[in-house]
Amino acid sequence: MKKTAYQKELAIKATQKREGTDNNKRDVMKIQSWLTLFSMRNPDSGTATGIDGDFGPATERAVKNFQSFNSLTKTGIVDQELFDKLSSNLKEAFEKPLVGNNLRSLMIEVAENHLKQHPFELEIQGQSNSGPWVRSYMDGHDGSPWFWCMGFAQTILDQASSAIDKNFKALMPLTYSCDTVGNTGLEKGLLSRYQKIRRDPSLLKQGDIFLIQKSRLDWTHTGVIIAVEGDVIETVEGNTNHQGSRNGVAVMKRTRSLRRSKIDVFSIEPLV
Incomplete structure (x- = not known):
């Protein structure tokens, strides 16, 4: 394929969490974006949140709600494995x-x-x-x-x-x-x-x-x-x-x- 920009949407540089030392604004915005997109398909999930690049208590709660909705341990932390689940629709569409x-x-x-x-x-x-x-x-x-x-x-x-x-x-x-x-x-x-x-x-x-x-x-x-x-x-x-x-x-x-x-x-x- 010539159009491969989607690949950048499937990865984060490091684990992101509330007050994390490795937090990256762009990666946090990706996480917040996918949480909000998930809420559009699952309006009862409680994952809609602001997209501002700040991994604060609202984003942490939205992550925990995503984990709970998918029967995962509620850590409020997003590593690459959890991000794969968040962005799985995009991967499925392209790959x-x-x-x-x-x-x-x-x-x-x-x-x-x-x-x-x-x-x-x-x-x-x-x-x-x-x-x-x-x-x-x-x-x-x-x-x-x-x-x-x-x-x-x-x-x-x-x-x-x-x-x-x-x-x-x-x-x-x-x-x-x-x-x-x-x-x-x-x-x-x-x-x-x-x-x-x-x-x-x-x-x-x-x-x-x-x-x-x-x-x-x-x-x-x-x-x-x-x-x-x-x-x-x-x-x-x-x-x-x-x-x-x-x-x-x-x-x-x-x-x-x-x-x-x-x-x-x-x-x-x-x-x-």
Whole structure:
């Protein structure tokens, strides 16, 4: 894989604890982030806490609540072994062995693997689009300006193509911009415009990347097509919400109508 920033989200430099001499602000913020992400999937766990880099009594209590929820000894201390449990969803999304044997099936498999692990952004120090999932998709970047839908889509493409020894950069450059991918598609003859697709939905294939068109050379959102049925596509997309926002909060599975949205499609066929 080319996009390996996720690996930094799976490790801490030293054991972290209340008033620990080896405490590291960045590592404490990672711990607090994963505790809060855990609470989103388990709202009765009592692990939501502030993300400020200070391992104080609230963070210690949140750690103990995580340990209690998982039937572990309540020490309030986070060593690498416990951090592995905190960040296990990310590891599962990126490193679960794949079974598909062609790029299109792998695109669906990888996208659904990520979806099952509940990737969610956080707001940290007033900045949306933040947290370990966003940094993993955006090569270490996060914060309000870092809309992460293309980072997610390219991560899926990278992970799927790497499984069959292909380099996704042969198809498109590493980018976080829908416009860059859209223009690359036009230059290479790989982008089908929504008008053509509406006339012939058979142009759509599972595993391709959709782009929501705002104007002829301006695209605002993207994701992976996992199913096609008539005029409707099912997608897995990042930085969205239940309303289909281009600056939402999570990875979600959605249905989109080809008749109601200007959906252009970038074909992955050259790598298939």
